Amino acid sequence: MKYLYVYPEKCTGCRECSLACSLSKFGECNPKKAAITIVRDEFNRYEFPIVCFQCEDPICLKFCHQNAYQIKDGIVIRDKDKCIGCRLCATLCPYNAVTTFDDEIVKCDLCDGDPKCVKYCSTGAIQYLDETEELEKRRKDMAERFLEIFKK
Amino acid sequence: MFKGKLGIIDLSKNKITIKQTPDSLKKLFYGGRGLNSYYLYKMIKPGIDSLSPENVLIFGTGFLTGTLAPNSSRFNVSAKSPETEILGDSNCGGYFAAELRYSGFERLIIKGKAKKPCYLYVTDNKIEIKDSKYYWGMDTTDVQQFLKKDLGPVEVACCGLAGENLVRFACVRTGVKNAAGRCGLGAVMGSKNLKAIAVRGTQGIQIKYPEEMLETVEQLKEYIMNSKITSILGSVGTPLLYEVSNAIGAIRTKNSQLNAWSDSLNAEEIEKLVDKMIGCSSCIVHCRHRNKLGGEGPEYTAVGLLGANLGIEDPADVIELNNICNELGLDISSSGTILAWAFELYEKGIIDKKITEEKLCFGDFELAKRLLYKISRREGFGNILAESTKNVKRFGEKSKNYLTAIKGLPQSDPHDCRYIKAFALGIATSSRGADHLRSRPTLEIFLRLPQEVKERIYGKGIPNDPTSYIGKEKTVYFSDNIFALIDSLGICKFICHGFNSPHFVDYTWMKKLIYSASGWTVKEKELESVGKRVIDIERMFNNREGISRKDDTLPKRYFDDPMPLKISKGHCIDRKEFDKLLTRYYNLRGWTNDGQVKKERVKKLEALA
Numbered sequence: 227m228k229y230l231y232v233y234p235e236k237c238t239g240c241r242e243c244s245l246a247c248s249l250s251k252f253g254e255c256n257p258k259k260a261a262i263t264i265v266r267d268e269f270n271r272y273e274f275p276i277v278c279f280q281c282e283d284p285i286c287l288k289f290c291h292q293n294a295y296q297i298k299d300g301i302v303i304r305d306k307d308k309c310i311g312c313r314l315c316a317t318l319c320p321y322n323a324v325t326t327f328d329d330e331i332v333k334c335d336l337c338d339g340d341p342k343c344v345k346y347c348s349t350g351a352i353q354y355l356d357e358t359e360e361l362e363k364r365r366k367d368m369a370e371r372f373l374e375i376f377k378k
Numbered sequence: 379m380f381k382g383k384l385g386i387i388d389l390s391k392n393k394i395t396i397k398q399t400p401d402s403l404k405k406l407f408y409g410g411r412g413l414n415s416y417y418l419y420k421m422i423k424p425g426i427d428s429l430s431p432e433n434v435l436i437f438g439t440g441f442l443t444g445t446l447a448p449n450s451s452r453f454n455v456s457a458k459s460p461e462t463e464i465l466g467d468s469n470c471g472g473y474f475a476a477e478l479r480y481s482g483f484e485r486l487i488i489k490g491k492a493k494k495p496c497y498l499y500v501t502d503n504k505i506e507i508k509d510s511k512y513y514w515g516m517d518t519t520d521v522q523q524f525l526k527k528d529l530g531p532v533e534v535a536c537c538g539l540a541g542e543n544l545v546r547f548a549c550v551r552t553g554v555k556n557a558a559g560r561c562g563l564g565a566v567m568g569s570k571n572l573k574a575i576a577v578r579g580t581q582g583i584q585i586k587y588p589e590e591m592l593e594t595v596e597q598l599k600e601y602i603m604n605s606k607i608t609s610i611l612g613s614v615g616t617p618l619l620y621e622v623s624n625a626i627g628a629i630r631t632k633n634s635q636l637n638a639w640s641d642s643l644n645a646e647e648i649e650k651l652v653d654k655m656i657g658c659s660s661c662i663v664h665c666r667h668r669n670k671l672g673g674e675g676p677e678y679t680a681v682g683l684l685g686a687n688l689g690i691e692d693p694a695d696v697i698e699l700n701n702i703c704n705e706l707g708l709d710i711s712s713s714g715t716i717l718a719w720a721f722e723l724y725e726k727g728i729i730d731k732k733i734t735e736e737k738l739c740f741g742d743f744e745l746a747k748r749l750l751y752k753i754s755r756r757e758g759f760g761n762i763l764a765e766s767t768k769n770v771k772r773f774g775e776k777s778k779n780y781l782t783a784i785k786g787l788p789q790s791d792p793h794d795c796r797y798i799k800a801f802a803l804g805i806a807t808s809s810r811g812a813d814h815l816r817s818r819p820t821l822e823i824f825l826r827l828p829q830e831v832k833e834r835i836y837g838k839g840i841p842n843d844p845t846s847y848i849g850k851e852k853t854v855y856f857s858d859n860i861f862a863l864i865d866s867l868g869i870c871k872f873i874c875h876g877f878n879s880p881h882f883v884d885y886t887w888m889k890k891l892i893y894s895a896s897g898w899t900v901k902e903k904e905l906e907s908v909g910k911r912v913i914d915i916e917r918m919f920n921n922r923e924g925i926s927r928k929d930d931t932l933p934k935r936y937f938d939d940p941m942p943l944k945i946s947k948g949h950c951i952d953r954k955e956f957d958k959l960l961t962r963y964y965n966l967r968g969w970t971n972d973g974q975v976k977k978e979r980v981k982k983l984e985a986l987a
Contacts, residue, residue: 238657238664245446245660246595249588255445256480256582268554269523271668273656327580345596346446348603348662349612 227300227357230334230341231365232275237351239266239273243343250342251332259327261334262343262352275352277343278302278323278334279369286315286324286333304333321372380584380896382439382484385505387498389570390431390490394505399485405898406986409484410440411467412866412912414456415809416986417487418465419915424922428460428562429544429569431491437478437535437575438486440868444479444583444659446595447891448602448883449870451476451658455535459561460569461546461712461766462786462811465919466561469815469865470535471658474552474577477533481579492571497536499529500577510573514542517705518551525576536574537564538707540754544568545764547712547788548754551704555666555674556658559709560790561810562766591894598887599662607879608663611872612655614645615665616678620792621645622823623682627944628794631686632740633718634782634935637794638943639686647693648676663872673701682792683714688721689740699746706754711813713753715788716763717746722780729773735759782933785925787811789933791818796936797946798822800850803959806930807854809916815871817858820878831880847955851963859909863888866912913967915983918975927973930960 241264244257252259266273284302287295294308295315304315309331316324316331325332334341336354344354355361386395399413407413414436426432435457442450453475459466478484482503492507495514499506513521518538525534533552540548541564548564549557567573585591602608610618621644623629631639641647651671657664668674671694676684680700681693690696703710723729724738731737735758738745752760762769767786770778782789784805789795791814795802800822801814808816821827821835822844829842836856840849857876864874867888871877875884883891885902892898892905917925932951940950961971969975975983 235654238655238661238666240657240659240661240664242446242448242660242662246592248582249446249585250592252582253588254582254584256580257476258480258580259582268656268668268674269519271653342592346599348599349664 228339228354229280229357229365230277230336230344231353231355231361232277232368233351233353234272234274236349237264237273237275238349239264239268240348242346242348243275243352246342246346250337259325259330259332261325261332263325276321276323277352279321279365280334280336285318285320289314289318301336302333303335304331321369380586382479383482383503385483385486385500386489387486387505387507388489389492389496389507389572392507394507396503396505403986404441406908406911408441408863408866408908410438410443410452410866410868411454411456411469411862412908413485414438414454414467415465415912415916415919418456418458419919421487422458426458428458428463428466429565431489431570433458433566433569435488435563435566435570435572436485437488439475439479439484440866442891442895443868444476445585445895446591446660447869447895448595448599448660448662449658449873450660450868452865452868452870453478454865455550455558455563457563457566459563459787459810460544460565461562464785464811464923464925465809465916466563466566467810468550468558468560468563470550470552470556470558471661471870472533472552472556473659474533474535475868476659477577477579479579479583480581481577482581486575488570488572491569495571495573497525497572497574497576500575500579502579502581513573515539518707519554519705521574522553525574529576530578532576532578534574534576536707537567538705538754540707541565541568542573543754543756543764545708545753545756546766546768547709547716548707549709551707555704557704557709559711560813561787562709564707585895586897587894591891594890594894598883602662602873602882605879605881611663611665611878614649615655615667617643617645617648617676617681619678620681623793625944626797627941627946628797629682629686630782630789630792630794632689633687633722633780634794634933635722636943637941637946640691642691643681643685643693643696648681651693651697658870661870663870665872669697669701671697671701673697673704675704676700679790679792680710680714683711683718684746687714687718687792688746690743690746691741692743695743699743699750702747702750706750708750708754711790712766712788713750715782716766717749719781720763723773723777726780728777733759733762779934782812782935784812784932785929787813790814794941794946795932796941796950798844799847799951799959800844800853802932802936802951802956803850803963804854804857806932806960807858807963809913809920815861817854817861819853819857819876821876821880822853827880835876835880845949847959851959851966854963855966858913859906860885862909862912863905866908867891911983914975914979917969918980918983921974925973927960927971930973932956
């Protein structure tokens, strides 16, 4: 199974990933309306891509009372027709990876196996890789690091 | 909407008008620098004082700014320049311009003068004039940090202390180091009591053909990423150019008394003081250095002009001076040139302690630092230096012989232009004064580039000899035109055809990007004529302010003093050959022999709208 892996140390903050995402999903260039967000602060000197981890036991799915979410081949997919737009998934996602924007819920679906964010990243800061043990470990490490930052 | 709005802010009347630029006008000038120059010509009366409320200050995003188009982060700030009293215009990257587009605006035109310090707060389709009493007096980082704290995640363009104090080479800054540096536009902000523009936008830019844009950008990205120069720029940035120029003996050193300097400022030394390379919005090159001394940079201009030109060798010292200029909101190019000029004048006894208050000498880091602070606060000798090249009047005619400036603008390129003749013609004719980013045909520096490559870009009859005057009007003409268009599209020059590489974004790529974004079908020839039109309207602005052939010249030293060191040794500019070259350039442009845009052309361009 392939997942998105992010390497913040390689991220330059440019947002081509978010722009490609919003362009392919909504036909517009809008980094705020994308399933991938770059949190950046040049004064505090960091760039950090926030992606959906496609959790094994996803909170978005677990708490959706409309059963709009399902896991298909390891990808957590939202069924637009079932969704009533309550935004509970976005509120509860511990990574803030489910985005709400203009009454629209934006959830990463890995672009049917060809994620645009990866394609348009020029530094390899986002990669779409097979879930090897090593990468799996890295992913968990990063999630923990991320949660720690959140606690601050 | 793909189309953004035009906000007109009259600070004297406290009035905001929201309009739209008609498509017909956009097809002629596109946006960014082009449209800014058009509006300046239309809106500014000739002969006005640049620091008076009559000056018009424009923040204009490019046609493709904020889109997926690579490196489309740019905007232009334009006004009549307080440093030169002719066209003032400066191009800038960062995240401000994209955010302005997302707020629904593509251009802000600011007129008049606020009664008290203010800032503009731009949100979705809305502009407010707010009191900035609290932010006045802050350095450029502080004001941005406080505005973010007070307003939320905004992007800010601001002036520093230098702008507030009307230093004639104060810059407009956004982020840690991005600056619309040239022509003293920060002082125009100060003169209008405008401390900052804070923007927050949530609207997307609607793209006409999203699939086409995704496809075009994917191909273009691959093409650009495959070039060697992209990876070099992405790892060491522009300081790379220091070594290239220094190797041939063309680095302005100690106010051009010398032409080569220490290897201690080479890119590999700078690299040791860099934490990470980062990018502007949509950038795939990422040439910005996050340095270990708390700021960003240095660029090649800082390395050359705050290093070699001041006789400073330690890269950490250069970076510190660079960071100080950014904090205070001073243009690095003018700062380094004006300080070096003063140092040499002192050495030569043309000025003395009566006005300088202390001994001036090259290589004194603490002195340079102190003077930068004094300039920004207009204290003592700093108050004099803040007047930039206007000091020729105060220091006397003789001082002019040692000044590296054209049309009142200190030369930005740390490159000594006596060796490469195309560079000399470029800075002599640039519409804002001595500046390399208007037309520098950088390929001239790559001595081993095959002639056929150059001829393919610039046309037939360009000898592969940078010291030859033959055909150099063509290299400058080509570069000037295409750079004017890339500045109007909002794309960084670093990926422009002919700037750093014989490849990259040419008219065909531009055509594809324009089509996918807007649905407009244009031909390459039409695009080429956009650049020509921009340059003509800028020349019309300058002609109206009295600029003619006599002003398209070079610093005296470039004509009269042969270069002393390295390969360039013995070279200088021959007045007669330069004059002939200038005539050939005017012919290509269709200007009169006196460097005036012809009457018929003026009439035609004035009738546009």
